Amino acid sequence: xxxxxxxxxxxxxxxxxxxxxxxxxxxxxxxxxxxxxxxxxxxxxxxxxxxxxxxxxxxxxxxxxxxxxxxxxxxxxxxxxxxxxxxxxxxxxxxxxxxxxxxxxxxxxxxxx
Amino acid sequence: xxxxxxxxxxxxxxxxxxxxxxxxxxxxxxxxxxxxxxxxxxxxxxxxxxxxxxxxxxxxxxxxxxxxxxxxxxxxxxxxxxxxxxxxxxxxxxxxxxxxxxxxxxxxxxxxxxxxx
Numbered sequence: 757x758x759x760x761x762x763x764x765x766x767x768x769x770x771x772x773x774x775x776x777x778x779x780x781x782x783x784x785x786x787x788x789x790x791x792x793x794x795x796x797x798x799x800x801x802x803x804x805x806x807x808x809x810x811x812x813x814x815x816x817x818x819x820x821x822x823x824x825x826x827x828x829x830x831x832x833x834x835x836x837x838x839x840x841x842x843x844x845x846x847x848x849x850x851x852x853x854x855x856x857x858x859x860x861x862x863x864x865x866x867x868x869x
Numbered sequence: 870x871x872x873x874x875x876x877x878x879x880x881x882x883x884x885x886x887x888x889x890x891x892x893x894x895x896x897x898x899x900x901x902x903x904x905x906x907x908x909x910x911x912x913x914x915x916x917x918x919x920x921x922x923x924x925x926x927x928x929x930x931x932x933x934x935x936x937x938x939x940x941x942x943x944x945x946x947x948x949x950x951x952x953x954x955x956x957x958x959x960x961x962x963x964x965x966x967x968x969x970x971x972x973x974x975x976x977x978x979x980x981x982x983x984x985x986x
Binding site for chain 2: 789797799800801804844846856859862
């Protein structure tokens with residue numbers, strides 16, 4: 757069962773621009789996480805935001821969470837070619853998902869130099 | 870840094886063969902997971918384990934089994950490989966943090982790309 761859905765599926769921008777990716781989900785959650793995956797590699801955890809938090813920052817990353825709209829966004833500021841990767845949101849819900857993390861299908865980001 | 874190591878990056882097997890995918894983590898994590906990743910389907914949980922000798926079915930356990938004899942090692946077994954099991958397999962681990970502990974951040978291995986001919 758897919759919980760998170762990312763939008764857009766693919767995004768192409770120029771170096772220096774900001775990249776925004778969105779994630780929507782269906783049921784209430786305890787936390788939402790964002791991961792990054794370089795082509796052919798494993799996923800790397802970027803940031804976790806709890807259901808009682810609205811915004812979180814980590815370096816050039818900014819994550820927001822709107823539980824009333826059941827949505828989250830990941831903003832990468834001043835993007836670099838090295839940010840080219842797929843980005844996944846994953847939701848965690850103790851009660852609706854048996855505590856499992858459910859991943860979305862990802863946004864493929866391409867940053868052109 | 871947490872390191873999750875998957876034994877093989879690339880494997881090619883024949884239909885009907887028994888396949889072992891090994892995963893080892895070095896940070897004393899209680900929870901370990903096996904996912905498969907396919908284009909258009911995202912990551913799907915096959916099995917997970919929150920303790921030695923414990924295992925829980927994920928969303929797509931059919932055709933797979935797992936073994937966790939030691940805390941640091943979690944093996945995925947394909948008893949009789951089929952072509953529809955051609956996929957990228959990802960192992961992950963996480964700390965035990967709370968009752969429903971498999972909701973903290975996951976640390977992934979580099980993946981094992983399996984092709985079944």
